[in-house]
Amino acid sequence: MMRISALIVLAAFSGCSGRVDPMTPLRDATSFELYSLDPMERTKFDASAGFHGWKILGTIQVDDATTRRKLADALSSGIAENEGVVNMCFDPRHGIRVTVDGRQYDYVICFDCYSARWYTDGDQNFGFLTTGSPQPEFDRVLSNASVELAAPPSN
Numbered sequence: 001m002m003r004i005s006a007l008i009v010l011a012a013f014s015g016c017s018g019r020v021d022p023m024t025p026l027r028d029a030t031s032f033e034l035y036s037l038d039p040m041e042r043t044k045f046d047a048s049a050g051f052h053g054w055k056i057l058g059t060i061q062v063d064d065a066t067t068r069r070k071l072a073d074a075l076s077s078g079i080a081e082n083e084g085v086v087n088m089c090f091d092p093r094h095g096i097r098v099t100v101d102g103r104q105y106d107y108v109i110c111f112d113c114y115s116a117r118w119y120t121d122g123d124q125n126f127g128f129l130t131t132g133s134p135q136p137e138f139d140r141v142l143s144n145a146s147v148e149l150a151a152p153p154s155n
Contacts, residue, residue, distance in 0.1 A: 022118050025105040026072040029098035032062040036147050039091030051095045052108050058147035074137040078130035087113035093150045094138050111135040
C-alpha cells in the first residue's frame with residue numbers, strides 16, 4: 001500500500017516532461033542560502049513570515065563553490081536513490097533559496113518523509129522525492145556555521 005501511495009504522490013509531483021529539473025537552479029545559482037527550519041512551528045502560510053510557512057531557526061549564505069556543489073550533489077544523489085518511497089508526513093527541517101538570472105528558487109525539504117516542495121518566484125512547482133541520505137551534509141554545513149538545528153523526529 002505504501003508503494004502505491006508513493007507512486008500516486010510521485011505521479012502528482014512529476015507533472016509533464018517539459019518541466020525544469022529541480023537540480024538545474026541549484027547548479028546554476030548566483031546566490032545560495034541554506035535554512036534550518038522548525039518542522040513543528042507553522043506560520044499559517046503567511047508569505048511574509050517564515051519560509052513558505054515554516055519557522056526559520058537560522059540561515060547561512062553559502063558562498064563557497066565546493067560547499068554548494070557538495071550540497072547539490074548530496075541532494076541529487078538522494079533523488080537518484082529514491083525508488084518511489086515516501087512517508088506520509090511533511091515536517092521539513094531544511095530549506096534552500098537560490099537565485100539564478102534574477103529568478104528566485106526555494107526548496108522546502110523533509111528528509112524524514114523523503115519529499116520536497118520547490119518554488120519559482122513564489123509559485124509552487126511539482127515536488128520531488130529524495131531519501132534521507134543528504135541530511136548529514138546539510139546538517140554539517142549548518143552546524144559548522146553555528147546554526148541551530150531542529151530536534152530530530154521522535155519515532
